Each structure stands twice: as C-alpha cells, then as structure tokens.
Amino acid sequence: MWSDLSEKVILVTGAGAGIGHALVSQLVSANAKVIAVVRSEAQAQQLLAIDKERIQVVLVDLKHWQAVRETLKGLPKLDGLVNNAGVAIIKPFEQLTEQDFDAQFDVNIKAVFNVTQAVLPLLRDGASIVNVSSIAATRSFAGHTAYSATKAALDSLTQSLALELGPRKIRVNAVNPTVVLTKMGADNWSDPAKSGPLLAHIPLRRFCEVQEVVDGIGYLLSNKSSFVNGHHLNLEGGYAVS
Ligand code: NDP
Numbered sequence: 741m742w743s744d745l746s747e748k749v750i751l752v753t754g755a756g757a758g759i760g761h762a763l764v765s766q767l768v769s770a771n772a773k774v775i776a777v778v779r780s781e782a783q784a785q786q787l788l789a790i791d792k793e794r795i796q797v798v799l800v801d802l803k804h805w806q807a808v809r810e811t812l813k814g815l816p817k818l819d820g821l822v823n824n825a826g827v828a829i830i831k832p833f834e835q836l837t838e839q840d841f842d843a844q845f846d847v848n849i850k851a852v853f854n855v856t857q858a859v860l861p862l863l864r865d866g867a868s869i870v871n872v873s874s875i876a877a878t879r880s881f882a883g884h885t886a887y888s889a890t891k892a893a894l895d896s897l898t899q900s901l902a903l904e905l906g907p908r909k910i911r912v913n914a915v916n917p918t919v920v921l922t923k924m925g926a927d928n929w930s931d932p933a934k935s936g937p938l939l940a941h942i943p944l945r946r947f948c949e950v951q952e953v954v955d956g957i958g959y960l961l962s963n964k965s966s967f968v969n970g971h972h973l974n975l976e977g978g979y980a981v982s
Contacts, residue, residue: 741955741958741959741962741964742766742769742770742958742962743770744961744962744963744964745767745770745771745772745819745820745958745961745962746770746771746772747771747772747773748772748773748819748820748961749772749773749774749775749816749817749818749819749820750767750772750773750774750775750818750819750820750821750822750961751774751775751777751815751818751820751821751822751855751859752764752767752774752775752776752777752822752824753777753802753822753823753824753825753851753855754777754778754824754825754826754872755774755776755777755778755783755787755797755824756776756778756779756780756783756784756786756787757783757922757923758920758922758923758924758950759824759872759920759922759950759953759954760776760822760824760825761787762950762951762953762954763822763824763953763954763957763958764776764787764790764795765790766951766954766958768790768791768794768795770958771794772794773794773795773796773816774794774795774796775796775798775815775816775818776795776796776797776798777798777800777802777825777855778797778798778799779799779800779801779802780799781799784797784799796815798811798812798815799811800812802825802846802847802851802854802855803843803846803847803851805850805854808851808854808855808858809854809858812855812858812859812862813858815859815862816862817862817863817864818859818862818863818864818867819863819864819866819867819868820867820868820869820870820961821855821856821859821863821867821868821869821870822869822870822871822872822957822961823851823852823855823856823869823870823871823872823894824872824957825847825851826847826848826872826924827843827844827846827847827848828844828884828887828924828927828928829843829844829886829887830883830884830887830928831883832882832883833883833885836885836886840886841886844886844887844890845886845889845890845893848887848890848891848893848894849890849893849894849897852871852894852897853897856869856901860905863908863910865908865909865910866909866910867910867911868910868911868912868913868960868961868962868965869901869905869910869911869912869913870913870914870915870957870960870961871894871897871898871912871913871914871915872914872915872917872953872957873891873894873895873898873914873915873916873972874887874888874891874916874917874918875916875917875918875974875975875976875979875980876888876891877891877892877894877895877916877972878892878895878916878974878980879979879980881938883928891916894914895914895916895972898912898913898914898970898972899912899970902969902970903970906969906970911960911965911966911968911969912969912970913960913965913968913969913970913971913972913973914971914972914973915953915956915957915960915972915973915975916972916973916974916975916976917948917952917953917956917975917976918938918942918947918948918975918976918977918979919935919938919947919948920947920948920949920950920953921947921950922950925947929947935947941979941982942976942977942978942979942982943977943978943979943981943982944977944978945977946977947977948975948976948977952975953975956973956975959973960973
C-alpha cells in the first residue's frame with residue numbers, strides 16, 4: 741500500500757501534530773513528497789527537521805479564507821489531499837457559545853471546502869482526497885453537538901465531491917475513527933469515568949491507535965482502494981455493531 745505512494749505529492753492539513761504529524765512521517769518513509777500545512781513556525785521547523793527535501797511547509801491559519809487561497813497558489817501538482825486539521829470543543833449543549841460553534845465549523849467544514857476548492861486545479865486526474873471525519877458524524881456523544889454536526893457535514897461533503905469529481909477519476913473518501921489518544925482525544929477522554937462506558941461498547945475494548953488512522957488514510961490514498969469512492973471508513977473496533 742505505502743509503496744504505491746512513492747514519489748506521489750500529498751498535501752496534508754494539520755500536519756504538525758497528532759494524526760497529521762504521524763501521517764507526514766509515514767508518507768516521507770514511503771518516499772512520498774508532502775506539502776505540510778501548519779499554522780505555527782515551531783511546527784514548521786520541526787517538520788523540516790524530519791526531511792527538508794521531501795517536506796514543503798505551508799504556513800497558514802485555515803480559519804482565514806482568503807489567506808488560504810493566496811498561500812496555496814503556486815504549489816506543485818498534487819496526487820492526494822488529506823483534510824485532517826480539526827477542532828473539538830466538547831461541552832454540554834447549553835454551554836456552547838457562538839465562538840465555539842464558529843471555531844469548529846470554520847476549521848472542520850468551511851476550511852475543508854475552501855482548501856479543496858483552492859487546490860482543485862492542482863489535483864491530477866486520478867488523485868485521491870481523504871477527509872478525516874469521526875464516528876461522531878453518525879453516533880451521538882454527550883457534549884458533541886456542534887462537533888458532531890461538523891463531521892456529519894464533512895461526510896455529506898465527501899459524498900457530494902465523490903459524485904462531482906468522479907468523472908475526473910478523483911476519488912473522495914473519509915476515515916471516521918472513534919477516540920484516538922492524541923492531544924484532542926486525551927483532552928476529552930482521559931477521565932476513566934468518561935471513557936469506561938464508551939470502551940464497554942467497543943467490542944475490541946480499546947480506542948483507535950494513531951497508526952490505525954494513518955493506515956486507513958494510506959489505503960484510501962493508494963491504488964489499493966482504486967474503486968472505493970464516496971465512502972467513510974469507520975475505524976471503531978466494532979462500536980457500530982454493539
Ligand atoms: P490534534 O489536536 O492533535 O491536531 C489537530 C490539528 O489541526 C493540529 O495540527 C492543529 O494545529 C490543526 N488545526 C486546528 N485548527 C487549525 C487552524 N485554524 N489552522 C491550521 N491548522 C489547524 O488532533 P488529532 O490529530 O486527533 O485530529 C486530527 C483529525 O482527526 C481532526 O479532524 C479530528 O477531528 C479527527 N478526529 C480525532 C479524533 C480523536 O479522538 N483525536 C477522533 C476522530 C476524529 P495546532 O497544533 O496549531 O493547533
């Protein structure tokens with residue numbers, strides 16, 4: 741699977757932390773070239789220290805529509821796009837503010853729309869787009885009202901783009917993990933009183949590993965999924981059947 745991606749050019753958002761960072765490292769190990777989108781200089785330097793031949797860093801805050809448009813101009817042709825950056829603000833419904841709502845919608849869906857539209861002319865025919873969604877798109881969790889809505893919107897966008905871009909042989913899919921213990925996952929699920937009841941509903945009795953998400957993304961980017969289009973790949977250890 742990873743050998744399919746040798747010398748391919750893949751743009752990854754949220755590339756400086758968590759799942760995105762692990763994905764960049766894996767892609768570089770597979771001899772792919774990565775356009776890594778981050779918003780902090782420190783993360784940019786850290787990525788360049790991994791491999792400045794294979795990693796090109798783009799510094800931009802995805803909340804800023806026009807800045808994203810300007811920054812992504814002039815990039816090389818792309819074989820893949822991974823819309824990975826995300827924000828989770830988990831609070832009871834009555835405590836969520838307008839700012840909380842906008843912060844999540846701005847990054848989790850509006851920026852995906854914007855980045856994808858901005859790089860569309862750069863995507864080679866036959867390219868693959870992978871959106872990092874969540875099991876929360878289709879299952880309810882306390883405190884996740886706004887976050888879940890962003891990911892449901894992302895699954896919808898995934899399907900609509902699969903339809904519209906299919907004639908160019910561009911495939912569009914999503915991965916939908918359950919909890920992954922990155923900073924985001926740890927911030928929201930470290931308390932055993934909260935995680936225990938969820939784990940009891942996952943037949944494999946554990947959360948998803950970062951590498952398992954990376955492997956799911958790699959599959960959808962590679963030719964091994966050449967007839968998979970418009971799907972979301974649930975990575976939830978059987979939670980959906982429990
Ligand atoms: P992290 O919080 O570790 O990483 C999120 C990434 O998104 C960071 O690199 C962050 O940058 C970036 N990001 C957030 N806002 C912006 C912005 N305005 N502009 C540019 N970059 C931004 O979380 P994960 O790695 O866990 O999350 C990756 C994806 O996986 C997300 O889409 C998330 O919703 C999804 N997911 C995560 C799960 C989990 O339990 N962890 C479960 C299911 C799905 P910075 O470091 O600068 O903040």
